[in-house]
Amino acid sequence: MSKQTLLLIGLFIMSFQLMIAQGSPDYTGGLKMKFNEDGSKYLRIISWAQVQANYGLDETFDGNGNKNSPLNFNLRRARILMFAQINKDFLILTHFGLNSLNSSTLSPTGKGDGSQLFFHGVWAQYNLGENHTVGGGLHYFNGISRLNNQSTLNMMTMDNNRQSWATIGLSDQFARHLGFFIKGNFDRLQYRLAVNDAATTTLDSRVAVAGGDAVYNGRALLGSKDAGKTYAGYMDYHFLDEESNFLPYKVGSYLGGKKIFNIGAGFFLHPKGAVINTGSDTAPTLDGENVSIFAIDAFYDTPLGEDGSALTAYAVFQSNDYGKNYLFSAYGTGSMVYGHVGYVFKGDVTKTRYQPYLSYGSHSYDAVSDSRNTLGIGVNAYMSGHNSKLTLEYKKQEFGALDSNIISLQAMIYL
Template sequence: MRKQTLIMIGLFVLSFQFMHAQGSPDYSGGLKVKFNEDGSKYLRIISWAQVQANYNTDDTFDANGNENSALNFNLRRARILMFAQINKDFMILTHFGLNSLNSSQLSPTGKGDGSQIFFHDVWAQYNVATNHTVGGGLHYFNGISRLNSQSTLNMMTLDNNRQSWATIGLSDQFARHLGVFAKGSFDKLQYRVAINDAAVSSLDGRVATPGGDAVYNGRATLGSKDAGKTYAGYFDYNFLDQESNFLPYKVGTYLGGKKVFNVGAGFFLHPKGAVIDTGSEIAPVLEGEDVSIFAVDAFYDTPLGDDGSALTAYAVFQSSDYGKDYLFSAYGTGSMLYGHVGYVFKGDLSKTRFQPYVSYGTHSYDAVSDNRNTLGIGVNAYLSGHNSKLTLEYNNQSFGEVDSSIISLQAMIYL
C-alpha cells in the first residue's frame, strides 16, 4: 500500500510540474511515465480541449424553417494522444477523441454519430538509420503543404485553413490515411513520403452523370485495383533553426521560441480517384480521372528582440486537380493562395501575452467564375503559452451570392 501511495504521489508531482511548464510549441510535456532511470523507455500522455462560443451574424434556419439562435456553443476538439517506446529504435502512437460536438449532435445516451470517439492516429514506426524512420498504420504524415499536417495544439489562427486539409473526408478518415510512410532528414532538408489505401467511403456521395463534372469516389466506383492507392510527399528546407520531425504535427507559431525560416513543396496523387461519365443515360461509361494536388509554401517565425515580441508569417500556393470541373463543398479543381501573419507584443514570458493576427485566402475554381475568399482577423491571449490560451476571431467568407460572417471565442487548454 505504501509503495502504491508513493507511486501515485510521484505521478501527481510529475504531472503538476508539466502542467506549469512553459507552454512553447516545442513543449514535450504531458504526463510522462519513465520505465527506466534515463527516461529512454517511457509512456507519454497529452490531453487537450477546445471549447467555442460562435456568434453567426447572418440569419439561418433549421430543416423545419425555424430561425436558428445566433449564439451557439461547440466542443471543437477533445483529444488524448499517447506515445511510448521501450527501445530507441521503435515507437507506437495512439491518438483518439472527438470533433465539433454541438447541441444538434448530442444524443440521450451519448451514442449518436456526432458524439462518437474514434481513433485519429494509430501507427508504429521503426528507426532504420540515423535520422531516417519508416512506419505504418493510420497516420498523419501527409503531403502537399505544411498546413495539411497542421498541429491543432499550436495553431496561430482560430483554426486551420479549411482548403489546406485538401483530402479530408474524400480519400481519408479526417485527414488520416491508412498506409506506410517514411520520414527523416538529409542535413537541413526534411522529408516525408507515404503510400496509402484510399478510403472506400467518401463525403462526396454523388453519382457521375453523362457529360457532367467529376465526382470524387473513384475507389468505390472503380474498385481498389484501379483506384485504391494514394501517394503523398512533403519536403521542406530548414534555413535557420531546425524543426523537430519526431511527430508529423507541424507547428503553427513558436511565439519567438525559435528562429525558423522554411521553404517547402509537396504533392498528393490519387490515380483514377475521381470519376466522370462519358456515356449516356442509357449506356453510361465510367472513366477514372487522376487527382493531383501540388503546393509550395514558406514559413517564418522569429523573435524580434529580448522583450518577448515575435513575428509569425506563412504563405502557400496550391494547385488542385480533382478532375473535370470538380466542385464539392470547399474543394474544387483550381488554385488557392493563402497566407497569415501575426505579431506577439512584448511582455513577460511568464505572464499573459497577446498576438493579433490576420489571415486571407482566395480560391479560384474551373467550374465557376466566382472566387471563394476568406478573411480572418483575430487575437490570441496566451495565459500560459499554448497550454492555456483564448482566441477571439472574426471570420468572413464570400463565394458567389453567399457572404457569411462568424465571431468566435475559443478557450483551449492542453496538458
C-alpha cells in the same frame, strides 16, 4: 509500505510536477512516465480541449423556416494522444478523440455518431539509422503543404485553413490515411513520403452524370486495383533553426521561441481517384480521372529583439486537380493562394501576451466564375503559451450567394 501506496504517491508526485509545468512558457506538454533512469524509455500522454462560442452576424433559418439562434456553442476538439518508446529504434503512437460536438450532433444517451470517439491515428515506426524512419498504420505523415500537416495544438489562427486539408473525408479518415510512410532528413532538408490505401467510402457519394463533372469516389466505383492507392510527399528546407520531425505535426507559431525560415513543396496523387460518365445516365460508362494536388509554401517565425515580441508569417500556393470541373463543398479543381501573419507584442514571457493576426485566402474553381474568398482577423491571448490561450476571431467568407460573417471566441487548454 505497500506497493499500492507507493504507486499512488508516485502518481501524485507526477501530477504535481505536471501542474507546476503548466504555468511555464517553456512547458513541452504531457505527462511523461519514465521506465528507466535516463528517461529514454517512456510513455507520454497529452490531452487538449478547444471550446467555442460562435456568434453569426447574418440571419439564418432552419429547415422548418424558424430563425436560428445567432449564438451557438461547439466543443471543437477533445483529444488524447499517447506515444511510447521503450527502445530507441521504435515507437508506437495512439491518438483518439472527437470533433465539433454541438447541438446538432449531441445525442440523448451519447451514443449517436456525432458523440463518438474515434481514432485519429495509430501507427508504429522504426528508425533506420540516425536520420530516417519507416512506419505504418493510420498516420498523419501527409503531403502537399505545411498546413496539411498542421498540429491542432499550436495553430496561430483559430483553426486551420479548411482547403489546405485538401483530402479530408474524400480519400482518408479525417485527414489520416492508412498505409506506410518514410520520413527523415538529409542535413537541413526534411522529407516525408507515403503510400496509402484510399478510403472506399467518402463524403462525396454523388452519382456521375452523363457528360457532367467529376465525382470523387473512384475507389468505390472502379475498384481497388485501378483506384486503390494514393501517394503523398512533402519536403522543406530549413535555412535557420531546424524544427523537429520526430512527430508529423507542424507547429503554427513558436511565439519567438525559435528562429525559423523554411521553404517547402509537396504533392498528393490519387490515380483514377475521381470518375466522369462518358456514357448515358441509363448506360453509364465510367472513366477514371487522376487527382493531383501540388503546393509550394514558406514559413517564417522569429523573435524581434529581447523584449518578447515575435513575428509569424506563412504563405502557400496550391494547385488542385480533382478531375473535370470538380466542385464539392469547399474543394474543387482550380487554384488557391493563402497566407497569414501575426505579431506577438512585447512583454514578460511568464505573463499573458497578445498576438493579433490577419489571414486571407482565395480559391478559384474551374467549374464556376466565382472565387471563394475568406478573411480572418483575430487576436490570441497566451496565458501560458499554447497550453492556455483564448482566441477571438472575426471570419468573413464569400462565395457566390454565400456571405458568412461569424465572430468566435475559443478557449483552449492542453496538458
